[in-house]
Amino acid sequence: MPAVRMPAASIPAFAPGVALTSASPVNFRFLTVFKGLAAQLIVLHHLAFYGPMSDHVRPYAPLMIGWLDAHGRLAVQVFLVIGGFLAARSFSSDGMAPAQSSVLARVARRYLSLAPPFMAAILLTVGASAWARSWMTHDSISAAPTLAQLAAHALMLQGVLGYDALSAGAWYVAIDFQLYTLFALLAWASSRACRGWPGARAWLLPAAVCVAMCCSLFWYNRDDHFDVWALYFFGSYGLGALAYWVGAPGSSTGPRQRLLMLALLAPSMASLALDFRSRIALALALAAVIAWAARQPSRGALAAPAVLLWLGRISYSIFLVHFAVCLVVNAGFTRFAPASAGWQASGMLAAWAASVLAGAMFHALVEAPLARRMTHWRAAAVSMPMSGDRPVPLN
Template sequence: MKQASPLFLIDLLKVFAALVIILHHLSSYGQIAADARAFLPSVMNFLYEYGRFAVQIFLVMAGYLATQSLTRFANAKFSSQNLLRVIINRYLRLFAPYIAALVFTILCALIARFWVNDEFVGDQEKMGQFLAHLFFLQGILGLDSISAGVWYVAIDWQLYSVLAVLLITFSSYQALIWFISIVATASLLYFNRSNQYEAYFIYFIGSYSLGVLAYLAKNFADKKIQGLAKLALIAIGVMILLSTLQQVWLRNFLAWFVAIALLVWGNVAYPSSSVTHRLKASLLRAIAWASPRSYCAFLIHFAFILLANTIYIASGMHAHESGLIAVGLMLGVVVSSLIAASYMYRWIEIPSAKLKI
């Protein structure tokens, strides 16, 4: 099994997907979004309608990276007694920056309620709602989300846990691939098309499984397993194509194309700085810097959307209905999110990585 190391495509996709999700939420919430839409209607409408598709990139990559992590345990006689430890450690890995972002968002929402009369700010958070978020149960219990995007963290933990269970349940990777392929197809063509399942892993496991198959097809030591995983990827792609005869689901195509990109280029390293142009080298350094901080940026950005809308209204700038000011504040949210993410990564995420059972 190949060792994990910083890889260009994975880092690029992380940064790109996180940025698109931030822009999608900026185009969705508050007076800033409304005035920016009047100023740049095509751009804002595109981000609003299609920016959410970036979640598919996160899901496929999450499946790819989770398989990279969990197959190490499986190949080392991954036993059932270690299963709970692995699942809890994953929870701890997600928890610290997640809870820090939640607390900060609650404080920002408290400030925003003095000036912003908008549904996206939400009502005063209750203790039961907060506790449900701590254990990733808010979606299952039907509670309002404290922050945009935190549902994804709960789903990521569900999917990782399910994959861990599958790896110790199946005695062979051949059986695992067949089962995952069937479940992925059912998810992509049925469960993912009904909102009643969106709080559960089954709604998202189709895209996640494409990442699992892409990793096995590229990196598994046994060539037969690689071949079977490639065959499964192709078969699922054909079924996605055939399903367009009934209805076109662009997010399924995006997930499949991301899986194929990881299959082809997933192990491509960063270009050597000695053979790249100075501007290109700076861009590569920026991607390498932003990639490990993308999770924190994803978690914290909604708080800055709350603050930006508060400043916009409390200062009276909203009275001008200036799209240029709104777009400037959007840029400020992106920059502030990156700065805050850098501190969260250094002060919270890195130290919390030592929290393991």
């Protein structure tokens, strides 16, 4: 059985968008808080899902372990919706689309932001799997990778090409890149279509996103055979994009805003009436909350707790390294600790804390230095200044 055997709905997710820092408007900082909390839920979900520590704890805490196993994966919707929101923000608040060269440059920059830390984490996970393999036998441990498998991961094509993922996070990093690329292509197509028709520029990209979102909600997201492609997830991603256009700061509540709100609500509610999916219901609720919050005056927003902002800033690194950490801690407690529920529960808590610590270290020692080194490469790939489109969990 492959090491990463998660169904599509349980895949961890981190989505593209604009980096949010302390300099961002206060009413956008809550997105960083959402990321930090959702990342912790993803770590706990994987601890409950994979075991073997959770297998010993489950009989004594069936409700908690069962909930984390079955429902903790819904945190993926937080990252999908925020990703769509921030992608729309990076392509401008009024839906105007850039030229083809700019779109290609943005996609190249997106890849250069994702790939280096991702591959560093993959190599770390390969080493952790070899270490864990020496202490225990479990189906969460992947076999030693082939060069072709590593190359597929580097190109973010492992799912499409049918290779087993080497980490619980590898699958979604590929989807993350697909989603942003699809959004960029929609922006380019909208730009081409509105040549000689300037008045359509504020409408075509939102309309194109809405069409793609409907295709996802009514067809692709209802068939798990498409779960290696961006269109399976574009329903939630598109809801996030529409939430940005509805709640764009400074925009008035006019006909365009009301139509965009209708586009956000009507298709998703109709899709839920046809086939209720809790993940889509959560995405719709979150998109509505974000759209409302984005329209509030930033000076009226409350400051977020510093620890949650910190967790949000390092959440991409936590996401990348937590699977390796959990593998080693699971193996250590399987080999050296008693099989009692108390000891194994302490192992789960240790793995959770170690994942946060390792994420902070990975951010300081790997992710941030790689981002600085890639600056020149990204500068060569980008033909115009941008407000940033690094992964959501980054600073």
